[in-house]
Structures are given as C-alpha cells and as structure tokens.
Amino acid sequence: MNMIQALNSAMDTMLERDPNVLIFGEDVGYFGGVFRATEGLQKKYGVTRCFDTPIGEGGIIATAVGMGAYGLRPVVEIQFADYIYPAFDQLVSEAARLRYRSAGDFSAAMTVRTPYGGGIFGGQTHSQSPEAIFTHVTGLKTVVPSTPYDAKGLLISAIEDDDPVIFLEPKRIYNGPFNGRHDQPVVPWSKHPASEVPEGYYTVPLGRANIVRPGEKMTVLAYGTMVYVALTAAEASGIDAEVIDLRTLLPVDIETIVTSVEKTGRCVIIHEATRTSGYGAELSALVQEHCFYHLEAPIERVTGWDTPYPHAFEWEYFPGPERVTAAMRRVLEG
Amino acid sequence: MKNRKPLSLRVPQPKHRPGDSPDFTGLVVPEAGSVRRPDIGVRPHDIADLAYSLIRVLDSSHRAVGPWDPRLDPDTLRRGLVSMLLTRAYDDRMYRAQRQGRTSFYMKSTGEEAVATAASYALERDDMCFPSYRQQGILIARGYPLFKMMCQVYSNPADPLKGRQLPIMYSAKDHGFFSISGNLGTQFPQAVGWAMASAYKGDDRIAASWVGEGTTAEGDFHHACTFAAVYRAPVILNVVNNQWAISSFSGIAGGDDSTFASRAIGYGLPGLRVDGNDFLAVYAATQWAAERARSNLGATLIELYTYRVEGHSTSDDPSRYRPQDEAKAWPLGDPIERLKNHLIQLGEWDEERHQAAHKDAVEQVRASDREASALGTLGQAKPSIKTMFEDVYKDMPWHIRKQRQEMGF
Numbered sequence: 001m002n003m004i005q006a007l008n009s010a011m012d013t014m015l016e017r018d019p020n021v022l023i024f025g026e027d028v029g030y031f032g033g034v035f036r037a038t039e040g041l042q043k044k045y046g047v048t049r050c051f052d053t054p055i056g057e058g059g060i061i062a063t064a065v066g067m068g069a070y071g072l073r074p075v076v077e078i079q080f081a082d083y084i085y086p087a088f089d090q091l092v093s094e095a096a097r098l099r100y101r102s103a104g105d106f107s108a109a110m111t112v113r114t115p116y117g118g119g120i121f122g123g124q125t126h127s128q129s130p131e132a133i134f135t136h137v138t139g140l141k142t143v144v145p146s147t148p149y150d151a152k153g154l155l156i157s158a159i160e161d162d163d164p165v166i167f168l169e170p171k172r173i174y175n176g177p178f179n180g181r182h183d184q185p186v187v188p189w190s191k192h193p194a195s196e197v198p199e200g201y202y203t204v205p206l207g208r209a210n211i212v213r214p215g216e217k218m219t220v221l222a223y224g225t226m227v228y229v230a231l232t233a234a235e236a237s238g239i240d241a242e243v244i245d246l247r248t249l250l251p252v253d254i255e256t257i258v259t260s261v262e263k264t265g266r267c268v269i270i271h272e273a274t275r276t277s278g279y280g281a282e283l284s285a286l287v288q289e290h291c292f293y294h295l296e297a298p299i300e301r302v303t304g305w306d307t308p309y310p311h312a313f314e315w316e317y318f319p320g321p322e323r324v325t326a327a328m329r330r331v332l333e334g
Numbered sequence: 335m336k337n338r339k340p341l342s343l344r345v346p347q348p349k350h351r352p353g354d355s356p357d358f359t360g361l362v363v364p365e366a367g368s369v370r371r372p373d374i375g376v377r378p379h380d381i382a383d384l385a386y387s388l389i390r391v392l393d394s395s396h397r398a399v400g401p402w403d404p405r406l407d408p409d410t411l412r413r414g415l416v417s418m419l420l421t422r423a424y425d426d427r428m429y430r431a432q433r434q435g436r437t438s439f440y441m442k443s444t445g446e447e448a449v450a451t452a453a454s455y456a457l458e459r460d461d462m463c464f465p466s467y468r469q470q471g472i473l474i475a476r477g478y479p480l481f482k483m484m485c486q487v488y489s490n491p492a493d494p495l496k497g498r499q500l501p502i503m504y505s506a507k508d509h510g511f512f513s514i515s516g517n518l519g520t521q522f523p524q525a526v527g528w529a530m531a532s533a534y535k536g537d538d539r540i541a542a543s544w545v546g547e548g549t550t551a552e553g554d555f556h557h558a559c560t561f562a563a564v565y566r567a568p569v570i571l572n573v574v575n576n577q578w579a580i581s582s583f584s585g586i587a588g589g590d591d592s593t594f595a596s597r598a599i600g601y602g603l604p605g606l607r608v609d610g611n612d613f614l615a616v617y618a619a620t621q622w623a624a625e626r627a628r629s630n631l632g633a634t635l636i637e638l639y640t641y642r643v644e645g646h647s648t649s650d651d652p653s654r655y656r657p658q659d660e661a662k663a664w665p666l667g668d669p670i671e672r673l674k675n676h677l678i679q680l681g682e683w684d685e686e687r688h689q690a691a692h693k694d695a696v697e698q699v700r701a702s703d704r705e706a707s708a709l710g711t712l713g714q715a716k717p718s719i720k721t722m723f724e725d726v727y728k729d730m731p732w733h734i735r736k737q738r739q740e741m742g743f
Contacts, residue, residue, distance in 0.1 A: 030351065031581035031655045047345040052582045054551030055518055083517060086553055121438035121712075123500030125516025276733060305737045307726050311438070312489035312497025312716040316741065 001197040002189040003174045006148035007037045007113070010155035011075060013201050015045045018073060021159060023050040025060060025077030025113075034079055035115060035174060061087035061112065065095050068108025073159055081116035081168060082125045095164040096139030111158045115171035117225055117272050118309050119178060119318055127309035129224075129273035134166045135250045135282065141165045142249040143206060146173065146227040147194030150247060153204025161206060170224035180229040180320035209253035211260070215242035218266035218331055221257065221283055223249065226270045226319070233324035239332055241268075249279055257283075258290045265296040266331045270324055275303040297334030300327045346590055348583035352653060356663040363665060366393035366612075367400020374626040378604040385595035385605035388639060391614035396675040402618040404456075408682040414455055414613055415677065416691055417475040418447040418670050423695040424470070424480060427703055428487055432501075432648045436711035437487050439501045443468045445611070445643030445661065448669035449544070449574050451475045452616035457510075457542060457624060464512045464525035464543035467502055468574065478509045480699060484706035489716055492709050496717045496724075519545050519554035522571065526562045526633070529569035533630075540627040542570040542620075547594050547637075548579025548587045559601040559635065566632035570623040571603075573635065574610065576642035581655040595637035603635050610640030611669040614676070639666070719743065 001009060014021045023038055029052035032039030041050040053060050057078055064074040078084045084091075091112070099107040118127035134142045141163055145151035151169070158165040172178045176186040189195035213231055217240040222230040227245045234241040242260050246252060261267050267287050269280040280301040287299055302319045310317055350356050369389045372381050393399050406414075425442040432440040443450065450471030457463070463472050473483060482494055486504055489497040495505060505513035512521060512528075525543035532539050549555060550573055562569055573594040577584050584590065598605025604626070608619045616638060623634035641664040645652045657663075677683030709715060723730065723738040730738075 026579075027581045029345075029581075030347075034580065034649070047347065048343045051345045052586045054587050055548040055579055055582075056551035056553065058553050059551065085517070123439075123503065123516065124498070125500065275737070305723065305741075306734050307722055308498065310498045310722050311500055312493070312712070313719060313722045316719050316722065 001148045001195055002176070003145070003148045003151045003169070004035060004037050006152040006197045007155055007169065008039060008041070009197060009199070010152040010159070011038065011041060012044070014075070014156060014159045015041065015049060017201065020072045021075060022048070022067075022072060023075045023077070024053050026053055026055055026079045028052060028077050033077060035171065037077065037113070057083055057087040058090055061090040061095065064110040064112070065090060065098065065108045068110045068164070069098070069106050073109050073111075075111045075113060075159055078112060078114040080126050081114040081130050082128045084114055084130065091134075091140065091164070092137050096137050099163070100139060107162060108164060109162050111155070111165045111167055113155070113167045113169060116168045117170045117172050118314060119172035119182070119225065121311065121314055123311040124308040129271065129304070131168055131249055132273060132277060132279040132282070135279055139164070141206060141251065142168065143247065144168045144170065144223040144249060145247065146170065146224055146245050147192070148189055148197050149194045150204050150210070152197050153202055154206065154247065156201065157203045157206050160203070165206070168224070172225045173228065177228045178225060179232040180318065181232065182315050182320075204247070206248045207251045207253055209247055209256040210245045211242060211256065212245045213241065213243040215240040215264070217241060217264055218268060218328065219244060219257070219260040219264045220328070221246060221267065221269045223247065223271070226272060229319065229321050229324055230270055232321040233328060236321055237325045237328050239328050241328060252286070254286060254290065257287065261287050261291040262294045265294050267295070267299045268302065268324070268327050268331050269299065270302040270319060272304050272319060274306045275301060276306050278303055297331045300331050302327045346585035348585065348656070350657050350660065352655065352657060354657050356657040356660040358663055358665045361665055364388050364390065366390040367402070369400070369402065371401035371622070374622060374629060374631060376604070378598065378602055381604055382599050385599055385607055386593055388607050388609055389615050389619055390609040390612050391618060392612050392672050392676055396672070396679040398614055398676060402615060404614055404618040404621060406614070406617065408677065408680060410455065411673065411677055412683065414451055415670065415673050416695065417451045417454070417471065418613075418673065419692055419695040420698065421447045421451065421471040421474045422670065423699045424474065424483070427699045428484070429648065431487065431703070431711070436707070437489070437501050438712055439648055440487065441467050441502050441647045442644040443470055445668060446574065446576055446640050447471050448613045448616050448673070449572070449610050449638045449640060452613045453542065453572070453620045456617045456620035458539070460510055461539050461624070462510050462512060462525070462528050462541045464521035464528070464541060465514060466518075466521070466544050466546060466549070466574070467514055467516075468546070469544050470502065470504070473504060473506060473509060473511055476509045476511070478506055478511070480702035481705050484703055485709065488706060488711040490706065490710040491715050491717050492706070493717060496721045519549040519552035522554050522558035523561060525571070526558050526567045526569050529567040529627070529633075530561070530565050533565070533568055538628060540568040540570065540624060542572065544572040544574055546579060547573055547575040547584050547589055548582060550594055550597065551587050559597065559603060562633035563601040563603050566630070568627035568630070569633045570620060570627060571633055571635045573637045574640060575637050576640050578642045578646070578652070578656065580646040580650060593637060595635060598635035603633055605635045605637070607637045607639060609666055610638030611666045611672060613669055613673045641666070
C-alpha cells in the first residue's frame, strides 16, 4: 500500500470495529478527499459515518469536541495544515484543556488528520509545517508518520487514544519516499518494505521512535519526509550516522534519543518547518539537558528558512540532502 | 420519554451525481424584470423578500427589462463584452499552460465572468476590491496588463510578486486589487476594515469583496457581516454562489433550505439575490449597493447566483462528483452569450463583429504569453534567490540576514 491507502485502511478498520468512529471534513464524503484518503468509505459505511462538512475549520474541530464529549471518536480531516488556523481557538483553548479544566469530568477524544509540508509547488498556503505550534500546546498529542506501515498503525493508535491527537501527514511522501532529490524520479512505495501493510487491525504505539539506520558517529533526528532526506544525506556523506524517525513529536521518545546521543556524542536535527522556535529548538534543548556531558560538538539544526514557503524557490527553501550533509560534516569535525 | 422516536443525523446530498441526468426543473427562476427596485434609503428589513427572489434584467428574447435595467450605453456594453471575452481567452490559455507543465496550478472563472467584470464597471476605478481567487476578471476589466498576470502565473523574473505566491494569487494595489490569500474568506472582514478606514478618513472610496458560497461557513463571513452592520461600513459583500465548493454542493454550505442573500437579514443588512450570469443585473445590483455605500447608508450583501462550469482548479476533476453535462443544463445560460445576444438585439453587434472580437482577444492573450514566456516559465527562470528573504519584515532582522548569508547572498 502507499501511504494514502494505508491511511484509508486504518480508517476502514476502525469504522468496522467501532461504531463510535466517524469521519468528516471538507470533500471527504462522496469525493473521498482531495488526496483520496477517504475514498470509498462513505459508500461502504453510509453518509452518517463519513460525510462532507461546510468549509469551516473552526466548526469542524468544535463539533468534533462536542462529539468527543458525547463519547464518539471523531476522525476529522483538515484539507491542508495551512487551513487549520481558523480552528486554533477550538484546539488550544478547548480540545486541549477540556479534561484539565473539568478535572476529568469531560474529555474529547478526537483525531485531526491533516496533510502538511512542501515539495509540491503549493505555495505558501499549501506547504507549511506547523507542528511546533501544536507541540507547544499542552494537552494535545502530535504524531507524524513516515511510512505506510507506521501511518496505519499510528492512526489506529491515535483514534483509540483518549486525548486529542494532531496527526500530521507528510503529503510529499504519500506516493513514495521522496528523499529531497527533486531532479530524480521518486521510487514508489511498492519498492519499499514498509509498504507491506497488513489488512486488518494492528497498532504502532504513540510515543515510540524508530531507529531507521543504526550508526555510531552521530545521531540525526528527523520525522516525516525529512527521514528520507536524512537517510540520503547519511548515505551521500559516508558518515556512520544513526537516523532516528521520531514518529511521535509529543510525547517524544526521550529514551531513544538520549541512548543514541550518549552513544554517538553528536546530534543533527532536521525539519522542514521554519527554524525560529521550531520543534528543533525543543529537541536541541532536550539533548542539551539530557546529554550535555556526552556531547562532543555543538548540536546543529537544518530547517526551512524563516520565510513563508516561496512558490518559485521550492527547492532553495526545502532543506535537502546537500544542506543536511554539510551540517553533518560540520558536526563531525566540530 | 421512552416512547420518543430515536433521533437521526441528517447529511444533505445533491440531487445528481455522475451517471445521473442533470435536471434543474425544480429551480425557481423569476421572470426578468419582475423584482422591484427599492430606493437606496430603504430599511433592510423592508426588502427581505429580495433576498429570496432573483434580480434579472435580460429576458428570454435578450431584451433589457424592468426597474433594474441600468440603461448602459452600447459602448459600455461592448467594452464589458470584450472584457469577458478577454477573461475567457486568458483562462483558456493559462489552463493549457498548466497542462503543458509551464506552471504548477491554475483556476478558471469560466461561466462566472460577469460576476467580476460587471461589478468592475459599476465600481469606481479607485474603489478597493478584496477578491477571492476567481475574480481575475476585475484585473482584466481594469486594464491590468495580461503580461504581468502571466509573469505571476509563471513565477518568472518579471513576476511582480517575486515568485512568492501560488499562480493566480495576484496583488495590484494601483489597480485597486488586494493581495489574494489562499486561505478562504480572510479578505471579507478585511474589506470591512478598509471601508471603515475610508469612512473614518472622510474619503469617498468604498470597498467590495467576494467569497464563494462555500466560504460563508467560515467565521470570517460572520465577522464581516457583523462589523459591516455595526459600523455601517461602506462595503459591498458579494457571495458568488457557483453551486460547487470543490466537490461539495451548495447544500453543504447551508444553501438547500435557504438562500445566501438571506443571511443578510439577521444582521440588518440589505440582501440582494442576483442572476450572476446576467451582466446587466450584476451591474445594476452593484451600482445600487455602491450608491448606498457612498451615501453613508452602509453595506449590502449580494448573492450572485451562477455556476462553476469548470473544475475548482487544475488539481480537480469534477466528473468524479457531478454529472458531466451539468454545466450545459444550467438554466441561466452563459454570461458572454447573453450579453452578446442583447447587443445583437439592440442592433449594436453582430456575429461577424463577435467573431472578430473573439479572435482579437485570443490574439492579445497569445501575444502577451509570447512576451511573458520569453522571460521564462515556472522552473526555467525565476527572480533572484536573494529576494526570497526580503519583505518578511520591513527591516531584515539579524537572524534572517544570517540565513540569507548561509545561502550565499
């Protein structure tokens, strides 16, 4: 399966297993979503279990909070992460805090699926990576899969989780593990082992990272599309790097990070989002707090620039393998 | 309690899906000329019926009839027609450019040309427009160079927006055209703010904004209507009801039990519902609302009833969710054909002149494209990379300067 099919399979599995699961969002019903993630689900489960909503992201999230409070497990789609901001109050002040402010009297389980990231010439309103905005909000969990297998397993875990989960889908790798080499064709998922996705129910637990490439000389922390950029950079540089796919950004798998950095003594953090106050800043602080006496070089971040995502400069903006390789070399020599 | 019937969840569905024959026989279309034209000083409350009717001027024999006939001279009508022809030719050319891989994205306004064009003619040149992504007709009607529009679509070195924006997200302050956002509805309350500023300064300019019927579900729509009503802002709030929001029919936006014009009533605004494919009706309604705004009487909400003939964008395939020939069955016709037939009926136009005007429009577009393409299409040539770091702030802070240096500039 490619990542879209895996996500579709996760929702299919959960609609089948749990009558409290329902899917809604803009264009997700009859049409099956602009990226086809919900294709066929309305036909299979009926219009009350997978349906179109008005174009009102605030309304989508707010009604999900209400449904969650009733006891349902809504899985909503925000068509692009760039469009989530009208729902910000409902996420930050409501979904994230309902359990706390009511001392557990109310809570709202819900999963917010949303495609994020660039590399598709979507300009500044179809390319952003807003993950740090959500990891900054206590009460929300934030998940980013990087393979079809993980996408399905993590989405099922998210749907079953009793807290609100922001499920960010790296849309550039929906169809294949794009590695940042934009001048080369993308290898389809069918050629990748992680495209073997079981038909039925299984989970990948939230809060656990995955070491996708073991190594001794440095730790590279990445998630989403950047996992493949990191792997390509490790290959290209010839540096024996350990590449960690975080998979869940909050709660982050601190043990895996600390064990790795204590072993390697060096750390490079990469993400596509803008640099300043990005999630890399949190990772950098965590590594510094936990591994200071093991560090042999300053931590480096490779990120998108602090500008909106510019249409014509897609590949100058995107932190590709060359920039990552250069940072890895500096950290190795540092 | 126990004897009550269980509740059920209603999810509205369109009447027709792919494979069905489109059928608009249930659609109530009032006769052209049948809707009264109130004085601009009317209390919104007293014209609530207009929000449920449909203002039409052109009748089935192509005559302009009734109180809403703006009585435009033939020259203005011909200029309006030519603007619409140019808009359609431009759309066709840019759509093909996307299909040929010369740009990443495009959005056509086919069938909705009158919405933007007629409004432009009814507004003053220095009134500020806050459009959505489907009112390229405003720029064209106001004489903005096609060449510059194309350079924007190609993100080439002559792109006035320096390659930063998705194609069609134009910005042209000197043509009264506010920067287009990709996020829906954000411009609607901003137009109200601009209008409030004009009122505050004792200016005589007004603002106009456009959203699709789908976007009325965003909170920004409510903010716009509330603020416009409270401050009696000199603004025209247009809802372009083209029946489809990507794959969602207008019922998903709340349009199957009510009209979008009627949203105005609760806010205390006048709401006009207008045949959006009738150039004269759009002109007349805009003119009425503009006069009202300029007379310090406040805002008007106008629903422009039309049909999105093409896909939402080049990323869309409407045959997956609506009958293929639905556009052909649309009972309110084509805005270009209707205005053309009206001019012919007046004895001010003929087929020959129309064909010549069409050819001329296509040729103008082709010539501009040659000029723009010569400077590069997407990926071939782009503005200086250095400019990527400019305009985030007025003055570049140290951290962005450092990032620019990292890139080698």
